[in-house]
Amino acid sequence: MSSLSITSHTPNHDPKPVVYALTAFTFLTVGLLLFLPLVAVFAEAFSKGPSVFWETFRDPVTQNSILLTLKVAVVAVPLNTIFGMAAAWAVTRFTFTGRRFLISLIELPLWVSPVIGGLLYTLIFGLQGWLGRSLEEHDIQIIFAYPGLVLATIFVTFPFVARVLIPLMESLGQAEEEAAVTLGARGWQVFFRITLPRIKIGLFYGIILCNARAMGEFGAVSVVSGHIRNQTCTMPLQIEILHSEYQFAHAFALASVLSLLGILTLLLKVYLEGQASRRLPIEIPERRRHRDPATPLP
């Protein structure tokens, strides 16, 4: 863990001019490339004054997009949380053939274009998709409707809880769970009384991360949404519509809400890292030690 410590840093032996130049360079690049876009969101949001800003949220269409975003997240996030816990338990507490392959596969949605996520479900449920005809006969709509939005969001966000929990549970080891078993704990007792209390902070972080991504997802959702105004537009899609209609202040006002969510997630990350004094993953796969989980920790 020491390698991931964020509070300590190695002393430097660089000559002063180099230090100043490089530090200035860092401030400049991080400021221009990363920070300025965030500033722009809020500046543009308030460019026409606070009244225009607040007006954005009085528009019922925009209100509906916020509601729809919440409705999608409230289904997608819990399902992915259950998946994340199950996957982490399976791959960190047991050995089986294909275990490492499975760990890599779980990452796949992060490296595939979100558009592909939408495409996959359109090919199955879309009007000309595999099940399109029979779905239409039964009057079930998935693509261009709420279920499609949920599916696409689940696809894009399902690795998040799992990839926070897998390295965490691997590093915790399983001696405590084994001890509980020797003391007679059965089935869920082991999970709820021993594992869950030990991983709850990591789990919380994973859920927050998953939620932030679920609410901000654009590409996958855009494909399956059909952009039906007031019906299938989540917040990011509503931002796109407002932007394309040159209602920039309104678009950025709505964008500022999602930005705040992102900032809160970042602040939480920084706080939790301070608590754990190690780096938490956001999207970068952690370099993990491939340990046979059946063997005791040294």
Add this chain to the structure above:
Amino acid sequence: MPRTRTHVLPGFQLSLGFTLFYFGILVLVPVVALTFRTFSQGFPAFLGTILEERAIASYKNSFGLSLLAGGFDGVIGLGIAWVLTRYDFPGRRLLDALIDLPFALPTAVAGIALTALYSPEGWIGKLLPFKVAYTPLGIFIALAFVGLPFVVRTIQPVLAQLPVELEEAAACLGASRFLIFTKVLFPAVLPAVLTGITLAFGRAVGEYGSVIFIAGNIAYYTEITPLLIVMKLEQFQYPAAAGLGFFMLIVSFFILFLIQILQTWNARRSGGRI
């Protein structure tokens, strides 16, 4: 009582079963469907789709610019990672936290923000004598934005655990700073830099939301491949969309595989710790 058993802890079948079921329904079945759809019209049709002139023009953006942006991130990311791990100065923690911003900001939000900055009337755009938004340069900037944290976050831990004694020993032996950098430091961080570049590249290839606003989406000029897929779908050209999607999926698999190899190399170089 089972005749044989291999697991001490409970829940193996339940947890693995649920994992595989969920994964199978959500990913495996759809990917199989995609593969069938792609080849339902034969291999030549698939080749025709992915070798179409407009598709090839889009690869120049999605792959070419992604590679350029990854390389650019590799260079400035190394500098930033160096400063953040080696120097101490007021605001270091804040800068460090800001690195993750592209992860935290939804892609559509980043997209419109970058467009606002780099459009001809934008804060940055109006200072520049040349056009950025609605040109390949705009795409490049968006891709560099999304890729930067991958590079910095991959290099940081490696730099942090490089023993300073190594450099001091080299210095004692009379090596110049330039020599120390090229012979000691650079070989040690190279795997991390390459891993970070590949990660940034992998993300940039599929990037959609942060690009389409600033790209302007002019056919043969600033179209990215994911956008082409979306357009085919909107025109109900499912086989063509499937073909392009399948092609991108294969590329992603390949990149994921490459990342795994690079990470193993990186982990081995830096002591194989977590």
Add this chain to the structure above:
Amino acid sequence: MSIRVENISKVFERFPALNGVSLEVKEGDLLALLGPSGSGKTTLLRIIAGLEFPGRDGGKVFLDGREVTWESAYARRAGFVFQHYALFNHMTVGENIAFGLRVRPRNTRPPEAQIRRKVSELLTMVQLPGLEDRFPTQLSGGQRQRIALARALAVEPKILLLDEPFGALDAKVRKELRKWLREFHDRTGLTTIFVTHDQDEAFELADHVVILHEGKIQQSGTPKEITSSPANTFVSDFLGFNDS
């Protein structure tokens, strides 16, 4: 309870950890499994405990003559003390010790008052009375070790298995605890196996010592038998006889 192990073999990802090990421990015996790291001693202890299972045709484990090879750890009534104690850090000492009683199904679970009494008795027994409300992280290594023991004893095991019981302690505490464990064993008469890489510890504490190397038993016997006639060069090297 007596323990018998017949021809146990175990392979970890192509690496053989145990290779045809057979062993017998008499009721009330205190036995040490001694060997360098990687010798398979911990794996053997875990197989006896039911925390690891031999492969198919990988041998058998008997407790009091009854085969338990595939039984769960709890069904074997084996108390296990982990190398780093594996205390539940989110629970108090009292909750740790009571854990095995509280997870029982309602019909066999003792009433709360009785559980509390039992916890306090066990704490007295391990000479740490009144520590119920402390958290494990507030205790010293030696104290944690004894809490782990009390927790294992709460479910009234028939055998006691300890993995490197003194491994994480400093020399002084180690000496004290060694003496205490011997007295404790003599008082309870519980069949006990402990794993160690420290020969002084094995020879000073145990009635019988089994020396393992590369997954095979090199020699077993009383401390006197082993020190007076080492069976092979590995044993004499390991005991350091060739140095002097």
